[in-house]
Amino acid sequence: MLDRKEEMLALISNFEGMPDRLLKYIEILLEGEDASSFCYQDTMSYRKLSIVLTTRCNLECKWCFRLDPKYKRSLGKDLNIEVYKSFIKNTKGKFRQVHLAGLGEPTLYPQLIEAIQLSKNLSSDVKFTTNGVLLTCESIDNYVKAGLTHLEVSIDAFDAEKHKEYRNVDIRKLHDILIHISNNTPYICR
Secondary structure (H helix, E strand, C coil): CHHHHHHHHHHHHCCCCCHHHHHHHHHHHHHHHHCCCCCCCCHHHHCEEEECCECCCCCCCCCCHHHCHHHHHHCCCECCHHHHHHHHHCCCCCCCEEEECCCCCHHHCCCHHHHHHHHCCCCCCEEEEECCCCCCHHHHHHHHHHCCCEEEECCCCCCHHHHHHHHCCCHHHHHHHHHHHHHHCCCCCC
């Protein structure tokens, strides 16, 4: 029974902060084909923005889609910060979140601090996804000071040998970084 409750809580978490979306979901469950075509959802629930800052990466994970030949022409490039500034200047309204992620490792982006600061003009919620290898206690502190609110670290296995096999990375280093994040950054309950 506990597993079922955990499943339901996980499902409900998809609707966090979006009661209109939950209402529509329940209507579809209850009414099926007779559900109305009216959308209750406020448009802010769609306003999440992902920005690819770089297509460079410091790893060659054995499963990575970057190895697919169709991406070859896109690799090894950085977003021109002036282009990002122009985008921000010409964007109206706010986003629920700005996610700095994509085809590369954001910590390789030379203007990451500036990109985080600029992203705060678009949203109070700024995050990036990283493989964690280049993170240091000092860099994390600088990212938080710049306005980063969420940091997502990709880990492919909790077994040290498997993680080393998949990514050629020592998971103990990532463990130490995650402990630093836990102990030295503010936890904000929403």
